[in-house]
Amino acid sequence: MKSRYLLVALLLLLPCLGAAPAAALGGPQAxxxxxxxxxxxxxxARDLPLEDRxxxxxxxxxxxxxxxxxxxxxxxxxxxxxxxxxQQRFIALFxxxxxxxxxxxxxxxxxxxxxxxxxxxEDRxxxVDTRIITRAAEIPMSYRLxxxxxxxxxxxxxxxxxxxxxxxxxSYSEIARREGMAGLFAQMEQRIRELKAxxxx
Numbered sequence: 510m511k512s513r514y515l516l517v518a519l520l521l522l523l524p525c526l527g528a529a530p531a532a533a534l535g536g537p538q539a540x541x542x543x544x545x546x547x548x549x550x551x552x553x554a555r556d557l558p559l560e561d562r563x564x565x566x567x568x569x570x571x572x573x574x575x576x577x578x579x580x581x582x583x584x585x586x587x588x589x590x591x592x593x594x595x596q597q598r599f600i601a602l603f604x605x606x607x608x609x610x611x612x613x614x615x616x617x618x619x620x621x622x623x624x625x626x627x628x629x630x631e632d633r634x635x636x637v638d639t640r641i642i643t644r645a646a647e648i649p650m651s652y653r654l655x656x657x658x659x660x661x662x663x664x665x666x667x668x669x670x671x672x673x674x675x676x677x678x679x680s681y682s683e684i685a686r687r688e689g690m691a692g693l694f695a696q697m698e699q700r701i702r703e704l705k706a707x708x709x710x
Contacts, residue, residue, distance in 0.1 A: 536628060536630065536635070536661070537628050537630065537635040537637050537652075537654045537656075537661040538625055538627070538628040538637045540660070540661050541625070541637055541652065541661075542625050551565065551566070553620075567608055571604065571608075573660070573662055573663060574604075574607075574662065574663055574664070575655055575657070575662035575663065575664045576600050576603060576604045577600055578655060578662075578664040579603065579664050579665070579674055580596070580599050580600045580603050582664070582665070582674045582678065583603065583674055583677045583678045583681050583682065584599065584678070584681060584682050584685060585678055585682040586682070587682050587685040587686055587690075591685075591690055595690045598690075598694060599690070599693070599694070602694060602697045602698065602701070603677075603697070605701050606697055606700060606701055606704075609701050609704035609705055610704055620644075621641050621642065621643050622641075622642045623639045623640070623641055623642070623650070624639060624640050624642060625637065625638075625639050626638040626639055626640065633655060633656040634653070634654070634655055634656075635653070635654045635655075635656070635661060636651055636652065636653050636654070637651065637652045637654065638650075638651045639651065639652070648668065648669060649668070649669055649670075650666070650667065650668050651666070651667040652665075652666055652667075653665040653666075653667070681693060684696060
């Protein structure tokens with residue numbers, strides 16, 4: 510069930526992933542909340558071809574998630590052992606993997622909504638606490654963000670105390686340690702192919 514709600518969390522995050530108008534800029538919660546309604550409208554636009562919706566969401570995701578920071582957290586100590594080329598390759602594959610995992614399942618969205626509960630800011634890091642309201646339950650969800658210029662970029666999503674970054678780190682850093690970066694890349698590439706093939710099916 511957590512993966513189901515994580516899907517919803519990521520999809521409902523997508524409105525904040527595009528460049529916000531200057532007048533709309535504010536704190537982390539304001540930037541998230543300002544655009545949630547817009548993405549829900551997009552998810553509900555069943556008359557828009559599925560591939561068009563996926564393409565629009567993909568563009569938004571790549572604009573707002575701080576994938577380099579996420580990648581460093583996921584690899585842990587193995588990040589420092591990788592050379593610059595390996596680091597960039599991991600960022601690219603990790604981005605593709607998240608996109609294939611979650612954007613390929615946007616049809617699972619079924620009118621969930623998000624309530625914003627508050628923000629905590631410390632220097633250039635922040636956490637925005639929310640909850641997902643479904644027909645059957647209320648699910649706690651938090652976003653962790655880092656400030657880059659005027660924008661707040663997401664580097665982790667937490668559902669019921671389960672961290673997206675830590676979930677991937679528990680397996681990926683160990684694969685890199687055991688099989689090297691080449692072995693990790695091979696497994697990630699295979700998983701992306703499987704996800705894309707499943708989505709096409």
